[in-house]
Amino acid sequence: MSVLAVKQLSFDYPGHRALDKVSFELEKGSITALIGPNGAGKTTLLRCLAALMTPFAGTIHLGDLDVLAHPRLAHKKMGYLSDFFGLYDKLSAADCLRYIAKAHGLEHIEQRIQTTAEQVGISPYLNQGSTQLSRGQRQRLAIAQAIIHQPEFLLLDEPASGLDPEARANLADLFKSLQAQGMTLLVSSHILNELDAYADNMLILRQGWILEHKRIKHSAEQQQQKQQRLQLELTNADPVPQALIDYLHSQANVSQIEIEGAMLRFDFDGDKTGQQALLKQLMLADFPICALAAIETDLQNLYLQTIQGQNDA
Amino acid sequence: MRNPEFERYLWQEISLHRLAIMPLWLFACAFIMAAIGADIDFTLLFLFALLTGLWGAGMVSDAMNEEILNHTWDWQRMSPISAWQLMWGKLFGSTIYAWYGGVWCLLLFVFTGNSADFSVIQMLLIAVLLALFIHLLVFLLSLVMVLKQDVLSRQRWGLPLLASLLLLSSLSIFSEYDDGIVWFGNVYEQTWFYIVSLVFFIAWLLIGAHLLMRKALQFQNSPLVWGSFLICLWLYLLGHLMNEGLVGILFSTYASTAAFVYLLLLSEYKGKAYFIQLQHLYEQKNYSTLWRQAPRWFISTLLAFIIIVFSSFYVLLLDNNEENRQIISVFISLLIFLLRDIGIVLWINFSGYYKRPDVAVVLYWVFLYWLLPLGFREGTDTNVLVLLFWPAPDTSLFLSILIPLAEVVLVYYFLSHSYVKHVLRYYQS
The missing domain is CATH 3.30.70.100 (Alpha-Beta Plaits)
Incomplete structure (x- = not known):
């Protein structure tokens, strides 16, 4: 069953077509690796899917919901981690999560903060300022912010960039656990070996169009x-x-x-x-x-x- | 209702240390000024203007800029927080510490102020409203920049200074009416009229900021609100212009509308994809969405057109004499020049020849409205060539309309070619 259906999506920057009639569907509960060379349109595609940028043509449906027509409703069902994400430097990790939880109108916020922090492995650092966290911990905090409202669909743009091998391995485990909870993930990355550890589908983008979209198999x-x-x-x-x-x-x-x-x-x-x-x-x-x-x-x-x-x- | 954005600013901006340091600092300033014999009332109002007005405006300017520059804007756009919550959360949250200092200044002013020549309540009201006005104006301008996808920098004083200049110019206009202000034939006390005027503009700035925030969060707005603002502005101006005569009233109404067309032409987003979207909506006969997405400069131009048509008929009906016909020719040529300038702006944007198209547009306008007419006026005896650049009331109706009309035809010929070549063909490829 497809959770996301994209049809004929086109996006333009001045003088440059970033996405050209892109169409694909993602299976519910899948982890899809979005790969392609620099400038292929990966980030643009993710931002369009997250309804942060409006394409000039095409449709995006998350289940029955028309994402482009109802972006704010779609945001309740999806999470997005940008490649250049920012955190509120003056807040502690717990306050960062608290703010996002309140902005999403969640209930039982303290419990949700604890659960999400445990899920991404940042519980010991919740009281630290976000600037005091290491690169990997900041990345985990950002992922926690993206998943605190338990979205159905999670978009991650280069989530492992700048992480050490151990942190990358932990990230793979995290993504698999999110998948096990029924979440559908679309992950863009340059580090293909890392994607291999958890992705079960591959979407290759090149010069703004889909070169290949197929299921890949794990070693097992x-x-x-x-x-x-x-x-x-x-x-x-x-x-x-x-x-x-x-x-x-x-x-x-x-x-x-x-x-x-x-x-x-x-x-x-x-x-x-x-x-x-x-x-x-x-x-x-x-x-x-x-x-x-x-x-x-x-x-x-x-x-x-x-x-x-x-x-x- | 709790506002997460406002709460975030409270966590960030307020601490016991900061709460304690502000009154100590203010008391010290007031004490020093009193010791050297300075006017304490003036000092406190000056500190309020400095703290809440200018510093607060800098904070409001940063409220949007920092979200973009620190890459946190996406988190807010991805949350279902409402535009209203986000707007007032940012407006009052980002300036909470500046307001805290301002409240201390005003409290000290109330306790120490014993000047007999002005009302304390009026002074307090004006101070608070001016600060609010300047914050809202800066916030609105920063939202315009975000929506236009302009490159933002870490400057924090550009917008506040611009807003302060606008405010000072409005103060200087009102200060000319010591004997009271005549509005729709009634005389009003100057200070109270100024306060009510500030409330009127603050209300519209709030509506404007809310609508821009909605747009930033990808909601669609009805252009009727913009039209309502222009009509309210006409009525406000009309009250002041009752003694100016019909032509003066009509001209001022048109001029204020046209001024907004030019401002919006420069400030609204004019990407090619946007115009293709509009064309798609038109082809799909999706007129309701087309109407909501129509640029506000287009709505303003429609209103300017209505004013000119109404004015022309009204003036002719009033008395069809030579003088009135000349007035009409000026009205019509003004509208034609406006259409020409819209064509130039769009042509420059579609052509892709200019890195900063809006700067190029301003340069074109400087040439067309100032340098070239000046040169022709100096170099020739006839003012026929000047008709290329300015409406001239003392020339024939035929020439004063025909010459700018020929320019419009030429500009729109180039515009249509540019649209086909740089926009349509590109998107059809």
């Missing part, structure tokens, strides 16, 4: 799947034995063979036991093999493949 899912692309590494590539190529061609569960230097890549239709049987046959035939591994189709590879495919086209 990849391990369960039947068809995988494998890579054989040979000890000697000069030349790749024809007998090996012929052998692979003769296998019913092998297809799409590709040779690059000392590497042989192919699609294999079978589980781990099938892979073990294949490897055993290859070793018995005494082919010069030093390694067999599955090629991880991570976000970075998918993104680069998509960009490469587009460039070739």
Whole structure:
């Protein structure tokens, strides 16, 4: 079931089209990675979705709600963290949250502050001034401000920029826990490895239009799947034995063979036991093999493949 | 009703230390001034003007600027807080400490003030209303800048000084009427009239600031409020101009409306996408939204047009003589010049040739209304060429209308080409 439907969205800056007839839908409870090069229109798209900027054409629906027609109603249902967010420097972390909670008209505010602070891991710092917090703590406080009203849909623009690896890992856990609560997330980031840890959908934006929007699979899912692309590494590539190529061609569960230097890549239709049987046959035939591994189709590879495919086209 | 924006300012601005330091500082100032023999009443009113008026205006100016510059504006726009709450929260919240100091000044003034030549109540009222007026004007101007998406800087004194100048000029106008002010034939005491006038303009500034805040929060406003403001302003001016004669009244009414057209042309957002949106609304026959989103300079121009048509018919009906026909020709040519200037502003904005189109517009106006007519007047014996730039009452009806009309045709020819080339084609591509 789609929670967000965007149709033919176009936005212009003076002399430059930032979004060009962008259309897509997001599944409820999904985490979508919004990726693309600098200037692709990611921030503009997020700000349009958050109804902070008005596109000159197109529609955005959050469930049944027309976001552009009723931006203030939409704001009750969504949270947004800008890439250049600010905090009120003269307030403590608790007061920052208290202010946002009051602005949203929430009830049981103190309880909500505690719950949200625990969720993002800033409970020990609630009484500190926002300027006394570290970069990572400020980022968490900002995320807390964006989620304190428990939105259905959360937009995050470069939430991990400037964070250390440990803080990034914590952030991934946080996003997964928000997803588990039923929240739908759209996260823009340049750090693809980090997105890979939690995103289950990928939306590639380039020069203001959607290049690709597809579901991506996590490693755990990849391990369960039947068809995988494998890579054989040979000890000697000069030349790749024809007998090996012929052998692979003769296998019913092998297809799409590709040779690059000392590497042989192919699609294999079978589980781990099938892979073990294949490897055993290859070793018995005494082919010069030093390694067999599955090629991880991570976000970075998918993104680069998509960009490469587009460039070739 | 509790206002989270106001509460935030209370948390930020008020502390025991700050509450204690303000009266101590004021007592010290008053004591020193009394010791050196200065007028204590004047000193306290001066301190009030300085603290609440000027310093407060700087704080109001910062209220919007800092939200934008510190990237906190998005939090407020993403919350469902109402435009009214946000407006008065910012207006009184940001200036709470300045008002605190001001109240101390006024209390000291009440206790120490023993001047017999003015009413204490009137003085207090004027002081408070002037401060409120200046705060509202600055707040409204800063909202205009935010809506126009102008680059803001960390300057805090530009808008307050501008507002103070406007206020001082209004004070100087009223100070000329010592014997009372005649309004719709009745004579009113000068100070009370000034107080009521301030209340009138403060009420409209409040309405204006509220509507601009609504717009900043992406609500749509009805242009009827703007039209109502102009009609109220006409009535206010009309009361003062009853002795000026019909032509004077009509001219002043038109001039005040046209002045707002020019101000709005410079201050309202004129992005290409906005005009495409308007065109889409027109093509979709969504006239109600089109009406709400129409630029306010357009609404003002419509009213200016109505005034000119009404004035022309009225003057002709009154007496169709040569003098009246010349008056009509001036009225009509004024309207034509206004249309020409609107065309120039839009053409400059659509063309994309200028980095700061509004600055270019002002330069064009300086050339068209001052430098070029001055040059032609010096260089030629005839004033026919001056008709290109100014309405001239002593020339024929035909020439005084035809010449600016030819300019309008030329400007709108270029404008339509620019619209097709730089706006329509771009958006259709």
